[in-house]
Amino acid sequence: MTPFTYARANDPADALARASAGAKYLGGGTNLVDLLRETVERHDALVDVTGLSAEISETADGGLLIGAEVRNTALAEDRRVRERYPMLSRAILAGASAQIRNMATVGGNLLQRTRCTYFYDTAGSRCNKRSPGSGCDAVEGFNRIHAILGASDKCVATHPSDMAVPMAALDAIVHLKGAGGDRTLPLRELHRLPGDHPEIETVLEPGELITAVELPPLPFACTSTYRKVRDRASYAFALISVAAAIEVKDGRVKDVRLALGGVAPKPWRAEKAEAALRGQPATQATFAQAAAAEFADARPLKDNAFKVPLATRTIAAVLGELTGETA
Amino acid sequence: MALIVNGAQVAVPADPRTSLLDHLREELHLTGTKKGCNQGACGACTVLVDGERIISCLALAVQYDGREITTVEGLANADGLHPLQQAFIEHDGFQCGYCTPGQICSAVAMASELKRGLPSHVTGDLAADSVPATREELAERMSGNLCRCGAHNGILDAIATTFVLDEPAPYRADRPVEVAA
Numbered sequence: 093m094t095p096f097t098y099a100r101a102n103d104p105a106d107a108l109a110r111a112s113a114g115a116k117y118l119g120g121g122t123n124l125v126d127l128l129r130e131t132v133e134r135h136d137a138l139v140d141v142t143g144l145s146a147e148i149s150e151t152a153d154g155g156l157l158i159g160a161e162v163r164n165t166a167l168a169e170d171r172r173v174r175e176r177y178p179m180l181s182r183a184i185l186a187g188a189s190a191q192i193r194n195m196a197t198v199g200g201n202l203l204q205r206t207r208c209t210y211f212y213d214t215a216g217s218r219c220n221k222r223s224p225g226s227g228c229d230a231v232e233g234f235n236r237i238h239a240i241l242g243a244s245d246k247c248v249a250t251h252p253s254d255m256a257v258p259m260a261a262l263d264a265i266v267h268l269k270g271a272g273g274d275r276t277l278p279l280r281e282l283h284r285l286p287g288d289h290p291e292i293e294t295v296l297e298p299g300e301l302i303t304a305v306e307l308p309p310l311p312f313a314c315t316s317t318y319r320k321v322r323d324r325a326s327y328a329f330a331l332i333s334v335a336a337a338i339e340v341k342d343g344r345v346k347d348v349r350l351a352l353g354g355v356a357p358k359p360w361r362a363e364k365a366e367a368a369l370r371g372q373p374a375t376q377a378t379f380a381q382a383a384a385a386e387f388a389d390a391r392p393l394k395d396n397a398f399k400v401p402l403a404t405r406t407i408a409a410v411l412g413e414l415t416g417e418t419a
Numbered sequence: 420m421a422l423i424v425n426g427a428q429v430a431v432p433a434d435p436r437t438s439l440l441d442h443l444r445e446e447l448h449l450t451g452t453k454k455g456c457n458q459g460a461c462g463a464c465t466v467l468v469d470g471e472r473i474i475s476c477l478a479l480a481v482q483y484d485g486r487e488i489t490t491v492e493g494l495a496n497a498d499g500l501h502p503l504q505q506a507f508i509e510h511d512g513f514q515c516g517y518c519t520p521g522q523i524c525s526a527v528a529m530a531s532e533l534k535r536g537l538p539s540h541v542t543g544d545l546a547a548d549s550v551p552a553t554r555e556e557l558a559e560r561m562s563g564n565l566c567r568c569g570a571h572n573g574i575l576d577a578i579a580t581t582f583v584l585d586e587p588a589p590y591r592a593d594r595p596v597e598v599a600a
Contacts, residue, residue, distance in 0.1 A: 098435035098481050118482075125438070125477045126458050138435070140482055165471075169537050174545040185540045189563020190529065191465055191474045326540060326562035 093128045100140045104269050104301060110139040111299035112271060117141050119161065119200030122192050127205065131214055132222055142197060145303055148172070154309035157267075160199030160302045164255065165190070167198060177307060179258040179316035179335045183353075186320040187254035189327050199302040202256055202266070202282065203294070206249035206357075207329055208238065220246045221290040228290075236395040237331065240387070240403075242356040247290030248393060251283060251358050258318055258335035260359035261351035262307050270300035279305065283358035290357075312339035312347060319410045320353070321402060330354035332403040336410045340374040348411075352386075355403055362386045365407065374415050376408060383407035420484050424449070425493030432480050439483055440464045440475035443490060451491035451520045455565075462564035465521035466490050472528035474563075491520035494527065503527060506577035514568035522564045522574055529560045530582040552583050 099115070101107035111117060115137035118124055127133040145159030148170050156172060167173060168184035184193065210217040210229045218227035230238055230248050238248040256279070264279040282294050296302075316337030322328040333353035339346045348369045350362035368382035383404040390400050412418040420431040424447060432442050440457070443449045443466070455463030457476045464475040467489040494501040503523050506512070513519045533552055538545050541559045550556060557575050566574060 093436045096435060098479070118479075121479055121482065122459055122474075122477045125479060128436075129458070142482065165537070171546075174538065178545050181538065181545055182540070185538060185542075188459075189462060189474075190532065190539075190560060191462060191472045191525065191563050192459060192477075194471045195473050195478065326559055327565075 094131065094134045096128075096135050097137045098140065099137070100143055102143075104144060104303060107139055107141050107144065107301055108269060108271065108299060110137065111301065113137070115139040117199075117301060119197035120163070120192075120195035121200075122188070122196045123200065123204040130212055132205075132212060141199070141301065151306060156307045158198055158305045158307065160267075160304055161197045164188075164193040164196045164198070164201060167255075168193065175314065177258065177262060177310075177313050177316065179261065179313065179318045179337060180255070180307070182318040183254040183258045183320075183333070183335060186318060186330075186333070198255070198305055201253055202259075202279075202302065202305070204253060205293070207252045208249035209234075211249060221249060221286075221293075224289070224291045231393070234395060235393040237329070237354075238393055238396055239356050240390045240392045240396060240399050241352075241360055242285045242358065243391065244286045244288070244290070246288055247286035247357065249286075249290070249357060250354055251356070252329050253359065254318070254320060254330065254333060254353055256283075256359040257333055257351045257353040258316070259305065259307070260361045261316075261335045261337060261349040262310055262313060263349075265306040265308065266302055267304040267306060268296070268300050269303050270297050272297070274303075276306070280359070280361055286357050310337065310349070313337040313349070315339065315414055316349070317410060317414060319406055319413075321406055332399050332406060334403070334406050334410045336407070336414060338369075338374075338411060338414050340415050343373055345369045345372055345374050345378070350386075350407065352403060352407075355390075355399060362407070364388070369411075374411075374417050376412055376417055379408040379411040379417070380404070420481075422480065422483055422485075423487045425489060431484050435479060435481045437480050438476055439466070439478040439480045439488070442480040443475060443488075449490050449492050452524075453517055453520055455518065455521075460565075461518070461521075462525060463518050463521040465525040465564065467524055467528055470528065470531065472525050489524070491523055494523065501527075503577060503581045506581045507574070510577040510580065511570065511573040512577040513566070513570050513573070518564060518566045518568075522561070522566065525561060525564045526574075526578045526582070529557075530578070533560065533582075552579075554579070 116135040118138040118140045146161040147159045168181045217229045266277045320333040335351045337349040352360040365382040365386040368385045372378045421428040453463040455461035459477045
């Protein structure tokens with residue numbers, strides 16, 4: 093690690109002032125400390141924001157406002173989340189380990205960086221995200237864990253968060269505080285696709301601070317779940333994952349929310365599949381067709397073509413589980 | 420600026436780069452806590468902070484100013500080993516022993532998580548107030564602690580007999596039971 097100074101932010105204004113002077117925000121540290129140790133990132137100053145907003149409160153319209161410093165365990169455990177948004181609890185509980193969930197914050201989870209092995213390999217690999225313009229060794233390399241949707245020829249890394257996937261499905265809103273004041277942003281617009289600049293991962297302004305994530309009310313999300321497929325049964329990143337909520341009326345899909353993890357550089361809202369489901373009979377045939385529609389434009393790499401059928405089948409299986417319409 | 424480690428006040432390191440793990444081992448000479456992967460992938464460095472389990476390798480010690488840290492050295496007392504330590508011996512919960520302090524600290528906190536009804540990845544009903552202490556639940560909840568010797572069956576037996584009431588060893592997966600304090 094290169095040397096840095098450390099300070100605790102007393103309040104958001106203090107945090108912003110330190111960030112404007114060049115400090116990097118520090119949450120639970122479960123990703124940033126590792127990145128610093130591997131010298132993937134170097135910072136002269138860290139400002140610890142874990143003492144800021146760590147409350148979960150009701151919003152006027154019946155949603156929830158989650159402070160950015162709420163720990164992952166606390167969010168998954170919250171009874172309102174478990175009952176109203178079970179896919180969010182399940183996604184968090186499917187991620188990392190109990191120890192890491194106790195440390196990791198909501199804001200940090202959103203801003204964690206890819207676990208692409210070439211991104212981490214400072215000693216021997218080219219990476220446009222780590223060193224812009226240097227090239228990407230994943231495109232032609234061992235790319236089994238990489239993206240099949242939304243990638244570019246400059247970067248094929250995936251976003252590793254489980255938590256962000258149901259949040260994308262729920263149309264969560266990110267609350268931000270910056271030098272220009274406060275603003276909100278749909279979570280689905282927080283992360284950028286890589287295009288020619290994979291080093292720019294979000295639309296955040298320099299020094300802008302995530303203060304909270306708002307979950308709008310969505311009554312049918314009480315029928316929702318998250319399924320994660322990975323190389324071992326626990327404590328591993330997703331090969332693919334599916335967050336789904338569905339409402340069926342008179343045998344037809346009245347409404348549905350679908351988002352995918354492990355397939356793209358950002359939490360991937362499956363809009364094509366959703367469109368193919370709404371109004372259609374809630375059957376396995378419909379589920380399979382809708383899932384296939386989402387991957388019509390998929391661009392699998394040398395080692396990850398398996399993700400297309402794996403994700404297609406998992407979507408159909410999860411919708412089947414939620415509706416009782418099994419094959 | 421002070422950490423409270425196993426009940427004693429100790430200074431926070433001057434260099435903020437110091438991990439809690441390195442501070443415990445190199446400065447305080449509490450070498451029970453082990454450095455395995457040093458990147459959050461094995462759980463060997465698990466310690467308790469205000470009773471909650473964390474991995475100390477990815478924790479900057481300065482972040483824990485004023486917090487109560489318990490390491491494996493803090494679990495035993497003048498009366499002898501912690502019951503879970505004794506159970507690890509009786510159930511062959513280790514071979515080389517390197518992951519053991521992390522396993523034991525982790526399991527102590529895991530038992531209180533289970534008792535307060537925190538669900539896990541394998542919990543069927545998220546809305547339920549209590550979680551049945553099945554072997555599947557214990558295995559999932561301990562998945563953040565890897566054992567390269569493969570002593571997981573003995574580890575789960577030791578945990579089950581220590582924290583699960585009215586259940587003789589070996590623990591039976593098909594008989595969910597209540598969890599003790």
